[in-house]
Amino acid sequence: MFDLSGAIYLIELAFYAPIIPAIVFIVLLHGTKHPYTWRPIVIPLIMIAGLRIAAAGVGLAAMSSRDTGLQATATLLDTIGLAPVLCLLIGLLIRANAPVYKGLPVWAFLPLQMIVIAATVMTAYGGRDLYTSQNRQEQDLRLMRAGIVIFIAIFVGVIVLALFTMLKVRVKFYRTERAAVVCALLCVPFLSVRLVYSAGSVFSDANTVLNPMSKDGNSIWLHFLMVIVMEYMVTLSSTAVALTARKVVILTAGSANSLKDEET
Template sequence: MAVVGYRNGIAILQLIVFPIVLVAAIFIWKRTGWRVGSKIWRYAVTLSLIRIAGSISSLLTISNDSYNIKVAVVVCQLIGIAPLLLTFIGLLRQIDVEKRMPPRPMALLTLVTIIALILGIAGVSSSNGEGGTYRPGKLAKVAMGIFLAVFVIFVLLSGWLFHELSFSLRRFQKKLFLAIALSVPLLAVRLVYSAISDYTTLSAFALNGNTTIYLCMDVLEEIIAMGITMALGISAILETDFVRLTPVTQEDTEPKPMAARVSSSV
């Protein structure tokens, strides 16, 4: 009879939490607008789907320990950093209704993160592990370096934007900034865990290393950070002063509060 292990229990936890995150992210995405919101909230949806798929794959290994399922578990576990970072970069877009941040550098930051994701996937595919185990190669290490740089830039941008808007913050912006402030330490721990795993040979931080360290420095960080972000995100979009972003056009380049949109359409 198959036995449910410690890691399988973590997979069950993720399978309970991330469908809730998925529903919350879709709700926020719908409220902010499918078109403009896609640049922000689709990444939270993507992360949730990756974690759900990874959890299912992990549970499948209980009764079917095939190589393909192992690869699916590894890929889902390792590629979550990109959509996690992009979710929080997207929060800055949601906050910046006055277009203080230049759009091209933000688009470039997103593109660089996606390139790192591709490098990470390629690094998994070209893993130089022995006996079916995963050991990060050069591509994976390069990808990790890019993720660390993106995180530092994100923190600096967050501080700069808060300084720029500090005297004119709306209630919904304060809540989104709070989500960032509370999540940054968690993201830092999550990235440190992955960096140690990629750049050192410490067995405790290997892919199948110490499960408690994996739970406390990886899984719980993501769960808590996304839980905070979804809760404050929903609260922010329900604020009366919430500004719904609109595509930039020649006729109308100024985003309008939701209340104003409703009144103007009556």
Template sequence: MFALRDAIFLIELAIYCPIIPAIIFIILIHGGRKPYTWRPIIIPLLLLSGLRISGAALGLTAMNPDKSTLLTTATLLDTIGLAPVLCLLIGLLIRANTPVFRGLPLWVFIPLQMVAVAATVMTAYGGRDLYSAGQNQAQDLRLMRAGIFLFIAAFSATVILAVTTLLKVREKCYRTERATAVCALLSVPFMSVRLAFSVGSLFSGQDSVLNPLSDDEAGIWLHFFMVIVMEYVATLSATAVALTARRVVTMIAGKDELLSDDE
């Protein structure tokens, strides 16, 4: 008989396993050649899908009483996702700006990715003993909260850059890039819910229903809808945009402008 958490692990496997062949197909149809590479999107997709599949596999393995200790690892893997999803939104904006004449340069987005990595390190290191009675619990909690604030800052900057990008690709000739920018913007509400859950889990205490390690059914459902579902909407949207984008990109010789594949 499956427990609620085990059933959710099965759902995660069912929704994320198809993303892997989709990524392979994206690589095959688009390739990895510059300047119109989809790698800024593919890499976060791989990371997030790998985390979710690994976590779900470990969680199902923990159903064996002899391997029940794996459940904590599986649950912790389930809580990691802010950085890959944020980098996915940034990757969408990188791809949307690449062929656009006077589009936002790559160096605008690199600091945001570095902030996301730094925030991940801070939250992961601080969360290693967060819900234990260790003497460093207060210090770890402060470190995790600082990491969350970095995520909020990077996410806020990403939203501003997404709006700016959409204004730059309004022209009809940039259909693929416009769709990519719209995808990033439409993912913002879902990412906001995901970020709100992380903030709430850090500021509400160990006994809160928002505690990702809670065994309470309400807490498990909240984690599923506010984390897994929110992340999957952004993941599926980005995958769909990459799969449906036109493959051929043309450039006009003798011109400095880069033209999109829709011209």
């Protein structure tokens, strides 16, 4: 019989397992040979789905074995989600700008992704035993807090770039590109809530309801809503945009109105 934590792990599997065949279909649909593929979307999708499926699997294994180490690992895997979700938003903007005349180049986004990776290393290293050991707790907290601040700064930068990109894709020929930017902007409230939760968990007392290792029912549900559901809304929306996008978009001339569907 599963308790609340076990039921949430099962829900997590049910949420993210279908993302894997969707990723395969996106790759088969759009391919990888053209410059305007969905690779910047697919890679973060693989990361976030893999992390969530792994966390659910390890969590269920921890419940059956009563291993506290496995439970801590499952919690840590669950909390590593900001990086791939932020990279997912950045990937949407890369795809939106790729075929746009005088759009932002991919090099404008690569530094953001590199900084996201660095912030992930900081938060993961700081949180490796934060809730299970008192050793180096102050140092771990400083690393995690610095990582969260970096995540927030990158998120603000992504919003600015999304608004700038929206101005570039107002032409009717940029239907797919406009859909990608709108998706990124609609995901902003969900990721904002997720960031607030992460900031609260490292800037508040460890005994509060924001502690992801707490066994309190309210803390478990809050963890589920913030870490799983909020990220899933971004993941599902991005997957839907990629699945419903035009297959191939090409440039036919050097003007803003030069896009056409290759199949038309």
